[in-house]
Amino acid sequence: MTSLINSLQQIAEENLLELEQAKAEGRSAIGFYCLYSPMEIALAAGAIPLPLCGTRNEPVAAAEEFLPRNLCPLIKSSFGFAVSDTCPFFRYSDIIIGDTTCDGKKKMFELLNRYKPTYVLQLPQNQDDPRALALWRSELERFKAIVEKQTGTEITDERLRRAIRLMNRLRAMRKAVMDLNKKQPAPLSGSVLLELLTKIGFLADKEKAINLMERVVAEACAGAFSVSGGQDRKRRRILLTGVPVGVGSDKVVKIVEQSGADVVAFENCSGYKKIFSISEDKDPLDALAEQYLAIPCSVMSPNPGRFTLLEEMIREFQVDGVIDLTWQACHTYNIEAFLVNEFVTQTFNFPALHLETDYAESDTEQLRVRIEAYLEML
Ligand code: SF4
Ligand code: SF4
Numbered sequence: 505m506t507s508l509i510n511s512l513q514q515i516a517e518e519n520l521l522e523l524e525q526a527k528a529e530g531r532s533a534i535g536f537y538c539l540y541s542p543m544e545i546a547l548a549a550g551a552i553p554l555p556l557c558g559t560r561n562e563p564v565a566a567a568e569e570f571l572p573r574n575l576c577p578l579i580k581s582s583f584g585f586a587v588s589d590t591c592p593f594f595r596y597s598d599i600i601i602g603d604t605t606c607d608g609k610k611k612m613f614e615l616l617n618r619y620k621p622t623y624v625l626q627l628p629q630n631q632d633d634p635r636a637l638a639l640w641r642s643e644l645e646r647f648k649a650i651v652e653k654q655t656g657t658e659i660t661d662e663r664l665r666r667a668i669r670l671m672n673r674l675r676a677m678r679k680a681v682m683d684l685n686k687k688q689p690a691p692l693s694g695s696v697l698l699e700l701l702t703k704i705g706f707l708a709d710k711e712k713a714i715n716l717m718e719r720v721v722a723e724a725c726a727g728a729f730s731v732s733g734g735q736d737r738k739r740r741r742i743l744l745t746g747v748p749v750g751v752g753s754d755k756v757v758k759i760v761e762q763s764g765a766d767v768v769a770f771e772n773c774s775g776y777k778k779i780f781s782i783s784e785d786k787d788p789l790d791a792l793a794e795q796y797l798a799i800p801c802s803v804m805s806p807n808p809g810r811f812t813l814l815e816e817m818i819r820e821f822q823v824d825g826v827i828d829l830t831w832q833a834c835h836t837y838n839i840e841a842f843l844v845n846e847f848v849t850q851t852f853n854f855p856a857l858h859l860e861t862d863y864a865e866s867d868t869e870q871l872r873v874r875i876e877a878y879l880e881m882l
Contacts, residue, residue, distance in 0.1 A: 508720065509696070512703045515716065519707050523596050526552060526708070532655045533708075535597030535620070537582060538605055539773045539799055540627050542792045544782075545648050547667035549655040552708045556600070557591035558582035559702070559750030561863035570615060576831045577862040578748065579608045586619050593706065594620070599654055601647065603627040605803045606836055623650050629805050631797055641793035648789070664788035672781050674710050677717035679779045684724045685768040686821055689739065691729045694757040694767025701774065702750045740765035740879050743817055745810075745844065745856075746829035746837050748774045753863050756829055756871065763876050769821040771814055772829075773801060802836035810840070811847050818852060825882045826856040827875070854882060 527533060532551040536543060543553035563584025564577060570587065571580055585591035594600075600622040602613040616622045625643045628636035648659050657663075678701065684691050692700070700720060707713040723729065742760055744767050749757065757767045770776060777799060783791040800809030818826065828844045830837040841858040848856040857878040861867055 533596045535600040540603045541601045544667040548659045548663040549651045549657040554593040557585045560752030690768040740824045741768045743769045743823040745771040747831045802840040828858045830860045832862045
């Protein structure tokens with residue numbers, strides 16, 4: 505595992521050099537903040553899709569010079585990285601794509617536009633109404649036109665289909681990596697899994713990302729990874745749901761591990777929410793619109809898909825408990841926490857633990873007390 509993490513570090517450094525080279529050769533790069541915007545549209549035009557940084561606490565202070573303090577740390581971190589020019593992926597991006605997911609994000613994008621041209625897709629917040637799908641498809645059409653203008657490349661259906669096939673393979677491999685932890689005991693600790701997925705997610709060369717994940721799965725199947733917690737099968741298996749987490753915003757994952765349990769599965773948009781397959785036969789824009797609109801994030805109202813996914817994951821990963829994480833000032837996840845706890849309690853006979861926090865370390869000990877008490881109770 506150490507050799508894999510080391511080679512990942514080296515690949516991440518090479519990735520930055522390759523990006524610099526690609527930019528010098530005139531290739532466009534498009535920055536993305538949210539799962540709802542299809543990267544396929546950028547790939548189809550030969551542009552580089554770049555996920556943007558937003559999981560660390562360090563840039564929050566810079567953001568608070570512009571944004572209110574009582575705002576979701578993910579939004580402040582994203583904005584702070586941009587204004588402090590500390591995210592290389594933001595620097596390399598020619599344009600930024602955002603979505604009207606939550607109030608904080610869409611208002612932040614208005615300010616972000618001062619630093620980079622920022623295009624905001626009007627995301628409908630209901631998945632059942634056919635008018636919502638029609639609106640979302642038309643937004644993707646607009647996004648496609650923006651990318652065509654930026655890159656000077658016409659995005660044909662064939663190009664889009666090729667991009668869909670590539671991203672389907674990438675998503676299938678992400679799933680294969682995450683599914684390694686269906687095994688008991690889980691071969692990958694939650695923090696290692698997060699680090700792997702985060703670093704691989706930043707790779708501009710998607711084929712390289714797929715190859716790396718194939719290597720992770722092959723090595724795991726050959727028994728190369730030492731099992732987190734040794735062979736102690738009594739470690740509680742926890743599923744983490746709620747807001748996205750990443751390297752730098754993973755304190756809850758670490759506290760769970762320090763408390764003698766494992767986060768074996770991530771339902772959030774850093775994890776399983778990202779795992780879907782897009783039809784390769786339909787009209788490609790229809791297929792993208794349908795599948796992306798169906799992502800079960802709490803910004804949708806109602807959001808039934810989250811409960812279907814939770815039920816499936818709790819059963820498949822055979823977890824003992826569910827921790828539902830909300831970033832401070834994230835109203836959608838905070839309110840949905842009531843329904844999550846009700847659903848988990850009624851369906852599985854154990855409660856979920858709802859935690860509300862931010863990226864800072866100041867409440868670590870309070871969180872530890874609550875997590876230990878929850879694990880004790882399971
Ligand atoms: S939690 Fe929802 S709104 Fe936030 S990044 Fe993920 S998919 Fe987008
Ligand atoms: S965590 Fe909540 S408040 Fe923060 S960006 Fe995502 S949906 Fe918005």
